[in-house]
Amino acid sequence: MKLAISGKGGVGKSTLAAALALLLVRRGRTVLAVDADPDANLAASLGIPAAVRERIVPIARQIALIEERTGAQAGKFGQMFKMNPDVADIADAYAWRHAGVALLVLGAVTRGGGGCACPENVLLKALVSNVVLHRNEALVMDMEAGIEHLGRGTTHGVDTLIIVVEPGQRSIETARHVKTLGAEIGLRRFRVVGNKITSPADEAFVRAAFRDEELLGMIPYTEQLRGADREGRSVLDDMQPELLQKFEDILDKLEKG
Numbered sequence: 464m465k466l467a468i469s470g471k472g473g474v475g476k477s478t479l480a481a482a483l484a485l486l487l488v489r490r491g492r493t494v495l496a497v498d499a500d501p502d503a504n505l506a507a508s509l510g511i512p513a514a515v516r517e518r519i520v521p522i523a524r525q526i527a528l529i530e531e532r533t534g535a536q537a538g539k540f541g542q543m544f545k546m547n548p549d550v551a552d553i554a555d556a557y558a559w560r561h562a563g564v565a566l567l568v569l570g571a572v573t574r575g576g577g578g579c580a581c582p583e584n585v586l587l588k589a590l591v592s593n594v595v596l597h598r599n600e601a602l603v604m605d606m607e608a609g610i611e612h613l614g615r616g617t618t619h620g621v622d623t624l625i626i627v628v629e630p631g632q633r634s635i636e637t638a639r640h641v642k643t644l645g646a647e648i649g650l651r652r653f654r655v656v657g658n659k660i661t662s663p664a665d666e667a668f669v670r671a672a673f674r675d676e677e678l679l680g681m682i683p684y685t686e687q688l689r690g691a692d693r694e695g696r697s698v699l700d701d702m703q704p705e706l707l708q709k710f711e712d713i714l715d716k717l718e719k720g
């Protein structure tokens with residue numbers, strides 16, 4: 464199963480990505496979680512302590528690796544470099560292992576933006592392509608709303624793009640935008656999770672914006688999830704069975720296809 468998760472800032476992408484990755488481990492799957500959001504916070508949602516998180520060097524900042532694989536220096540323009548760097552070993556060598564999940568943090572391309580034809584961007588694109596197309600483990604990719612890292616050649620390897628929304632016009636507009644962008648690059652299956660639901664009216668609002676078959680589930684706004692972030696715990700820590708079941712149901716639907 465290869466999942467990509469997108470949506471507006473702060474809607475709960477990393478919360479959902481971490482919950483699904485951890486639940487897949489509980490179901491006995493080998494799981495690779497990829498943090499493809501330049502504003503990376505999947506490590507925290509997985510419950511990796513702050514002191515440990517500081518030691519994780521994102522791939523975009525692995526200067527020696529970038530130079531070794533592309534033949535050019537990160538952050539410099541106007542150089543010749545390999546457009547198809549060898550990346551097959553990177554996921555295994557650079558993933559951080561925690562609670563059964565292998566976590567790969569891509570990091571931000573700081574100069575020229577994510578679209579630039581610079582060595583670090585070429586390496587990240589090749590790496591995303593490799594984990595989506597050529598590896599067998601379950602993949603959960605936490606993305607920004609821009610879905611920058613996915614390219615045309617890669618999208619057929621993604622089973623589902625999950626778009627997280629909260630009950631409000633803005634995140635629903637972002638969801639529509641993500642769908643349009645995704646369809647343009649060939650993504651086929653979109654699903655929506657409504658998060659931070661506080662009332663039946665909230666739920667009705669999200670339901671009205673999407674087709675029934677597009678909706679994977681609704682996650683209530685809970686103090687438990689807020690607290691997990693505040694206290695640096697994994698999203699599944701001390702999760703009430705009722706809430707856990709909501710995430711299990713989402714995963715069941717995804718596994719059924």
Ligand SMILES: Nc1ncnc2c1ncn2[C@@H]1O[C@H](COP(=O)(O)OP(=O)(O)OP(=O)(O)O)[C@@H](O)[C@H]1O
Binds near residue numbers: 688
């Ligand atoms: N259902 C929920 N109930 C309460 N708080 C929630 C819920 N879902 C997420 N949160 C909280 O909302 C904040 C944003 O969640 P999260 O980091 O998962 O979102 P994100 O979309 O990954 O954000 P970003 O765009 O910054 O990466 C966090 O503090 C998280 O704990």
Ligand SMILES: [Mg+2]
Binds near residue numbers: 605
């Ligand atoms: Mg996030």
